[in-house]
Amino acid sequence: MMEFSHARKVAGMLAALAEPTRLQIAFHLAAGPHHVSQLAELVGAPMVNMSHHLGVMRQAGLLDDEKNGRKVVYRFRPEVFTPGNENGVLGTLAIGPFRVVIRTPADAAPTKAKRKTGRE
DSSP states (O other): OOOHHHHHHHHHHHHHHOSHHHHHHHHHHTTOOEEHHHHHHHHTOOHHHHHHHHHHHHHTTSEEEEEETTEEEEEEOTTTEEEOOSTTEEEEEEETTEEEEEEOGGGSOOOOOOOOOSOO
16 A cells, blocks of 8 residues: 555656656656756757756656756656666656656557548
């Protein structure tokens, strides 16, 4: 059984991840640490927005940050992230009893294609 206080923490971590820009950030951080401007460029987001998203993920306990000169470098916390060790898996996030596997796009689960209705 999961205690309510633990469930609340886990829910906060999952909520911090459950946003499109933050999912993109997670994908890039699975490859290794990045500084804010690198992530902003990779994701195509303004720096101020990127800083906000990274702050949300850091506050939730997903990320560590480290000042490197004038830049701040973000990485997954080691107790949360395990690098991938098999083909196509970039890494796994351990969020309480849940696991989020980050895969390369080619190995990602297929999505259902929209059916053509002939009215296009």
